[in-house]
Amino acid sequence: MYRNRTDLKRAAIDMKDNGNTIGLDKRKLIDSFNAAARGYATVSAMQKYVGEELVERLGWMKISPRTILDLGSGPGVLSRALARKFCRAHIVQMDIAENMLRTSRQSATRLFSKQVYVCADAESIPLAGQTTDFVFSNLMLQWCHEPDRLFDDLARILRPGGLFVFSSLGPDTLTELRESWAAVDELAHVNTFIDMHDLGDALVRAGFTDPVMEVDFLTLTYNDVSGLMKDLKGLGAHNVNTGRRKSLTGKKRFIRMQYEYEKRKRNDRIPATYEVIYGHAWAPETNVRKRRLPGEAVISVEDLKRTLRKSP
Secondary structure, eight states, X not given: OOSOSSSEEEOOOOOSOOOOSSOBOHHHHHHHHHHHTXXXXXXXXHHHHHHHHHHHHGGGSOOOOSEEEEETOTTSHHHHHXXXXXXXXXXXXXXXXXXXXXXXXXXXXXXXXXXXXXXXXXXXXXXXXXXXXXXXXESOGGGOSOHHHHHHHHHHHEEEEEEEEEEEEOTTTTHHHHHHHHTTOSSOOSOOOOOHHHHHHHHHHTTOEEEEEEEEEEEEEESSXXXXXXXXXXXXXXXXXXTSOSSOOOXXXXXXXXXXXXXXXXXXXXXXXXXXXXXXXXXXXXXXXOSOOTXXXXXXXXXXXXXXXXXX
């Protein structure tokens, strides 16, 4: 799996529509993050803050991982922070955008590097089972079609008792922008994100134990709406809902949205709120499948005994 630690590896990416409920356009997502790769580290203030907070939370946990997967590693800033914290660990940087990995590799120390670069979709992880001690993921889960599919795969690749630590964006992210657009039309202009409780339920279904979830709200302010939109574009955070407007948004529509957003100004600046979800959970000590197959029924021993006692 780790034959050459310095080569950029290209893994197959499953681009098929899997009947997703969130409705993300995966090709649009890849193109957006590839375009944003070069300048991403200079504009990602919110991502940097959340990522540093996530790394700091690792101080609460007693772990000594040999292999770490940074899932959605972007330009590799946090991968390098993890390398400093766990100096003996091999770190796999995995991202769906190849340009992000190229940017990261250009910034990395080549000599005696323990970094591996894998270009792949998080919903189709090309790693062998039970080969990873720790999965770290900063602000990536919100771009996934199906958390159940992702968490099942993470339970597969993690060694028994392995740790999964993540941050994600909740449904109240960019609520000001969403409400401003809602006053203009009924189309999906802002990405839809998964609720904290739904993520926790999906972790349990995948067999993870002791899940801990927290939510925090961050508010950034801008001089105007154009500044916010420029920032979102620089982060690759375009609207990738499949229900978005396919043609270019008209100038009149955008001006109307700006007018609605400007009503929210405080101290001559507009707010942009992010709902940030922090979570962690542990892989089961034994590789027991928790989810049922279609048509499969699960009956407890106690229920079976009661049924047999009632039988003639």
